[in-house]
Amino acid sequence: xxxxxxxxxxxxxxxxxxxxxxxxxxxxxxxxxxxxxxxxxxxxxxxxxxxxxxxxxxxxxxxxxxxxxxxxxxxxxxxxxxxxxxxxxxxxxxxxxxxxxxxxxxxxxxxxxxxxxxxxxxxxxxxxxxxxxxxxxxxxxxxxxxxxxxxxxxxxxxxxxxxxxxxxxxxxxxxxxxxxxxxxxxxxxxxxxxxxxxxxxxxxxxxxxxxxxxxxxxxxxxxxxxxxxxxxxxxxxxxxxxxxxxxxxxxxxxxxxxxxxxxxxxxxxxxxxxxxxxxxxxxxxxxxxxxxxxxxxxxxxxxxxxxxxxxxxxxxxxxxxxxxxxxxxxxxxxxxxxxxxxxxxxxxxxxxxxxxxxxxxxxxxxxxxxxxxxxxxxxxxxxxxxxxxxxxxxxxxxxxxxxxxxxxxxxxxxxxxxxxxxxxxxxxxxxxxxxxxxxxxxxxxxxxxxxxxxxxxxxxxxxxxxxxxxxxxxxxxxxxx
Amino acid sequence: xxxxxxxxxxxxxxxxxxxxxxxxxxxxxxxxxxxxxxxxxxxxxxxxxxxxxxxxxxxxxxxxxxxxxxxxxxxxxxxxxxxxxxxxxxxxxxxxxxxxxxxxxxxxxxxxxxxxxxxxxxxxxxxxxxxxxxxxxxxxxxxxxxxxxxxxxxxxxxxxxxxxxxxxxxxxxxxxxxxxxxxxxxxxxxxxxxxxxxxxxxxxxxxxxxxxxxxxxxxxxxxxxxxxxxxxxxxxxxxxxxxxxxxxxxxxxxxxxxxxxxxxxxxxxxxxxxxxxxxxxxxxxxxxxxxxxxxxxxxxxxxxxxxxxxxxxxxxxxxxxxxxxxxxxxxxxxxxxxxxxxxxxxxxxxxxxxxxxxxxxxxxxxxxxxxxxxxxxxxxxxxxxxxxxxxxxxxxxxxxxxxxxxxxxxxxxxxxxxxxxxxxxxxxxxxxxxxxxxxxxxxxxxxxxxxxxxxxxxxxxxxxxxxxxxxxxxxxxxxxx
Numbered sequence: 001x002x003x004x005x006x007x008x009x010x011x012x013x014x015x016x017x018x019x020x021x022x023x024x025x026x027x028x029x030x031x032x033x034x035x036x037x038x039x040x041x042x043x044x045x046x047x048x049x050x051x052x053x054x055x056x057x058x059x060x061x062x063x064x065x066x067x068x069x070x071x072x073x074x075x076x077x078x079x080x081x082x083x084x085x086x087x088x089x090x091x092x093x094x095x096x097x098x099x100x101x102x103x104x105x106x107x108x109x110x111x112x113x114x115x116x117x118x119x120x121x122x123x124x125x126x127x128x129x130x131x132x133x134x135x136x137x138x139x140x141x142x143x144x145x146x147x148x149x150x151x152x153x154x155x156x157x158x159x160x161x162x163x164x165x166x167x168x169x170x171x172x173x174x175x176x177x178x179x180x181x182x183x184x185x186x187x188x189x190x191x192x193x194x195x196x197x198x199x200x201x202x203x204x205x206x207x208x209x210x211x212x213x214x215x216x217x218x219x220x221x222x223x224x225x226x227x228x229x230x231x232x233x234x235x236x237x238x239x240x241x242x243x244x245x246x247x248x249x250x251x252x253x254x255x256x257x258x259x260x261x262x263x264x265x266x267x268x269x270x271x272x273x274x275x276x277x278x279x280x281x282x283x284x285x286x287x288x289x290x291x292x293x294x295x296x297x298x299x300x301x302x303x304x305x306x307x308x309x310x311x312x313x314x315x316x317x318x319x320x321x322x323x324x325x326x327x328x329x330x331x332x333x334x335x336x337x338x339x340x341x342x343x344x345x346x347x348x349x350x351x352x353x354x355x356x357x358x359x360x361x362x363x364x365x366x367x368x369x370x371x372x373x374x375x376x377x378x379x380x381x382x383x384x385x386x387x388x389x390x391x392x393x394x395x396x397x398x399x400x401x402x403x404x405x406x407x408x409x410x411x412x413x414x415x416x417x418x419x420x421x422x423x424x425x426x427x428x429x430x431x432x433x434x435x436x437x438x439x440x441x442x443x444x445x446x447x448x449x450x451x452x453x454x455x456x457x458x459x460x461x462x463x464x465x466x467x468x469x470x471x472x473x474x475x476x477x478x479x480x481x
Numbered sequence: 482x483x484x485x486x487x488x489x490x491x492x493x494x495x496x497x498x499x500x501x502x503x504x505x506x507x508x509x510x511x512x513x514x515x516x517x518x519x520x521x522x523x524x525x526x527x528x529x530x531x532x533x534x535x536x537x538x539x540x541x542x543x544x545x546x547x548x549x550x551x552x553x554x555x556x557x558x559x560x561x562x563x564x565x566x567x568x569x570x571x572x573x574x575x576x577x578x579x580x581x582x583x584x585x586x587x588x589x590x591x592x593x594x595x596x597x598x599x600x601x602x603x604x605x606x607x608x609x610x611x612x613x614x615x616x617x618x619x620x621x622x623x624x625x626x627x628x629x630x631x632x633x634x635x636x637x638x639x640x641x642x643x644x645x646x647x648x649x650x651x652x653x654x655x656x657x658x659x660x661x662x663x664x665x666x667x668x669x670x671x672x673x674x675x676x677x678x679x680x681x682x683x684x685x686x687x688x689x690x691x692x693x694x695x696x697x698x699x700x701x702x703x704x705x706x707x708x709x710x711x712x713x714x715x716x717x718x719x720x721x722x723x724x725x726x727x728x729x730x731x732x733x734x735x736x737x738x739x740x741x742x743x744x745x746x747x748x749x750x751x752x753x754x755x756x757x758x759x760x761x762x763x764x765x766x767x768x769x770x771x772x773x774x775x776x777x778x779x780x781x782x783x784x785x786x787x788x789x790x791x792x793x794x795x796x797x798x799x800x801x802x803x804x805x806x807x808x809x810x811x812x813x814x815x816x817x818x819x820x821x822x823x824x825x826x827x828x829x830x831x832x833x834x835x836x837x838x839x840x841x842x843x844x845x846x847x848x849x850x851x852x853x854x855x856x857x858x859x860x861x862x863x864x865x866x867x868x869x870x871x872x873x874x875x876x877x878x879x880x881x882x883x884x885x886x887x888x889x890x891x892x893x894x895x896x897x898x899x900x901x902x903x904x905x906x907x908x909x910x911x912x913x914x915x916x917x918x919x920x921x922x923x924x925x926x927x928x929x930x931x932x933x934x935x936x937x938x939x940x941x942x943x944x945x946x947x948x949x950x951x952x953x954x955x956x957x958x959x960x961x962x
Contacts, residue, residue, distance in 0.1 A: 109595075110594070110595040110596075110670070111594055111595065111596050112594055113591070113592055113593055113594035113598070114590075114591040114592065114863045114864065114906075115591075115592050115774035115775070115813065115817070115863060116774070116820070117594070118906050119780060119783070119906060119908060120904075120906055120907045120908060120909065121787070121907075121908045121909050122909050124907075124909070125909060186670065187668030187669065187670050187671065188668065189591070189667065189668050189671070189699075189703070189864075189889075190668065190670070190671075192888075192889075192904070193904070193906050194904075195904060195906075195907045195909070195910065196904055196907070196910065218670075222670070225706070293596035293597070294596070299600060302600070306602070332596065336596070339597070382595045382596060383595065383670075407673075408670075408673075423601075423673070423674070423675075423676060423677055425595070425599050425600060425601055425674050425676075426601045426605075426676045426677070427600060427601060427602045428601065428602050428603050428605070428606060428676070429676065429677065
């Protein structure tokens with residue numbers, strides 16, 4: 001297999017174009033955040049052409065000036081080629097701000113209560129037309145890029161592009177297509193809440209992939225159950241993760257990713273101003289995640305309070321709530337930040353001023369610095385496709401920090417045995433886990449930390465990329481049966 | 482099988498004791514509402530002893546004065562014997578107002594968004610202790626009643642009593658036990674939101690039943706999936722609906738109920754004051770259901786507006802939102818009524834004063850009167866164990882009213898083919914269904930109404946009771962394999 005035969009697509013480019021403040025020339029900058037960087041690293045490893053959406057004005061200018069794409073260097077030193085797609089601006093806005101950031105995000109991450117939300121009307125249907133146009137842009141660009149390839153492999157990344165496999169298949173009846181979904185997949189009763197054409201249309205958009213990958217078995221099971229529920233002519237083999245439909249076979253597979261060694265090695269961990277002094281050498285609990293309600297910091301802060309109040313030995317323990325700003329234009333995210341800050345204020349009023357600090361910025365170095373300094377890490381997501389921090393943090397940490405991990409993180413399927421897994425809605429259980437971790441004897445903590453590092457270490461980006469390529473090779477051989 | 486061998490339990494007695502206004506003597510009154518009456522009718526058909534919780538002060542007094550239970554006549558003329566259980570009052574309050582009306586109601590009916598609700602703490606665990614005590618009261622009373630029966634059959638009704646089968650099994654290793662759950666069963670990811678001891682403990686409480694019945698295949702599938710997810714030593718055969726665990730077998734079965742002919746025959750349908758005059762002979766849409774957010778009247782009213790605005794032929798159509806007051810001490814229910822009333826006011830401001838009327842009382846006659854008068858019935862529940870109204874209304878209606886039915890009602894599995902099934906969250910689809918139904922030619926409406934009545938008719942209370950007894954007989958024979 002040569003690099004030229006692989007065609008990679010994801011909505012988000014891990015780079016964005018902006019003028020260099022010195023020269024004024026447009027240049028690519030690495031955008032912060034999890035998935036984008038991971039796919040960028042993947043593109044670097046594979047040496048492939050990568051197609052992604054232009055976002056900013058400068059992205060659009062760079063795309064206009066370089067219609068065949070641009071070669072550029074990642075921070076890691078690896079080079080990737082990126083072609084930025086210029087969608088209709090209004091279409092892209094609706095897809096980015098509504099269809100993916102609100103509608104699908106809530107559908108796949110359990111954001112609706114059903115009694116008061118969601119409600120769909122004609123504006124939802126209009127948004128779906130935008131989503132279809134956006135999907136078509138991607139499929140056409142992939143097909144154009146691969147027009148001369150006799151035997152292309154397609155790697156389609158994440159939930160924004162779930163409709164792409166079907167449109168590729170129309171032109172490329174035999175090509176292996178791997179669709180990887182980075183977020184959770186919900187159960188049938190939840191997925192069904194979407195309007196009928198959407199819930200069925202998106203599944204039909206996915207099924208022409210030869211392999212559909214998720215981070216965890218639970219999301220595979222849910223996806224298979226959704227197909228069984230909503231696609232009458234699909235034959236679903238839940239045991240083997242196979243779907244047969246109209247003469248084609250789709251394999252549904254768990255392909256876990258833990259961390260990118262380059263992301264960790266390429267940065268110098270450091271704490272934000274004042275945090276090192278504030279924390280001193282005392283016990284420090286760290287919660288870390290995007291400004292996204294699934295990250296569940298409000299309940300973590302409240303559980304921390306319960307823990308401290310339940311055990312006198314925990315008096316003096318501090319907590320850092322670290323956030324990366326993300327999609328703050330989404331009301332659910334803005335509301336989440338308000339709720340977390342208000343919980344922090346309440347707990348400080350109760351336990352003593354400055355017991356808990358909230359810190360929000362976009363520096364990966366600060367995230368890694370917090371991981372390193374922590375005496376206990378809390379990743380209690382309400383639901384989470386994987387949660388890479390649960391792998392990264394134990395590898396960076398230098399104080400034998402235990403990890404309180406939500407059972408609803410994909411990561412719990414790999415790391416559950418070496419973390420304290422909790423129900424993310426149960427404050428009593430989380431408080432007990434926090435207290436238990438902080439009061440464990442040093443030798444036990446050290447031994448557990450060693451086992452945790454050993455469990456996390458194998459799950460590198462390179463291994464994950466290899467598992468995708470292996471899946472594509474198996475697809476090419478038609479080796480499902 | 483003789484009546485003496487059957488022991489029936491449900492939390493709610495369909496009767497409540499109160500002084501007769503004339504004589505001052507305590508006498509039983511039929512309490513309004515769906516499930517309670519249905520189980521009462523069942524008790525009448527079976528001629529069994531029925532054990533239920535005392536609720537009011539007068540219930541407690543009647544129970545004290547009649548420790549062995551009371552024989553009484555139903556409105557139908559059938560006689561039942563009822564023994565009212567005197568739980569600790571505080572325990573009963575916590576179980577009734579919190580564990581069942583809030584916690585389990587939300588868990589089984591998708592009432593949480595996960596991002597902001599639910600949050601469990603030590604008060605949840607204390608409430609679970611009350612639930613265990615309440616469960617024990619029932620098991621002990623059933624065991625005591627059946628102490629002299631060599632070969633008792635146990636019929637345990639509804640979600641409040643899910644823990645009873647396990648406690649019966651401890652004393653009665655071979656008895657057939659049928660547990661019937663009247664409400665939906667959620668998917669594993671939803672059921673998992675409950676605290677670990679609760680989500681596992683309740684499943685373990687249920688599994689010693691020989692048969693577990695639900696109204697719909699979807700709830701059976703979800704229950705089987707919950708067991709597969711959370712009970713590691715259970716072997717789940719999804720195809721055949723069997724669970725093997727620790728040498729015992731539980732069969733999970735769909736046993737649909739449609740309506741009680743007696744409830745319909747025994748009442749004189751009539752409209753509340755002023756409604757007949759207001760509606761005249763013009764087209765009338767009726768939404769009917771308890772004051773419970775699952776009944777989804779707010780979205781029905783908004784869909785009605787969309788329909789009327791979309792089609793000039795619908796100008797002048799009116800809508801009656803009929804409610805039965807239920808558990809208004811639950812904040813979600815009170816909030817639901819506020820939301821519905823506010824939607825009614827908005828739509829009237831838009832379409833013309835008095836286009837939509839809201840009416841709330843406890844008279845079954847008024848419900849039946851609304852069913853009879855309707856030109857279109859809307860049962861668009863967000864989720865619903867069965868929705869008996871979807872069966873009753875077509876049988877009572879005299880104007881060939883079509884039915885817009887939520888696909889998430891259990892009833893949709895029986896009546897989906899003869900109703901307009903809709904996604905309860907999709908206003909555009911519901912508006913189209915409403916407009917399509919109201920503008921259909923008269924001959925087509927009449928023909929469809931005939932098919933609908935024919936589809937609903939077989940699903941009588943008697944047939945449902947028979948299906949339960951047949952299941953218990955099969956259990957006695959150990960005839961699962």
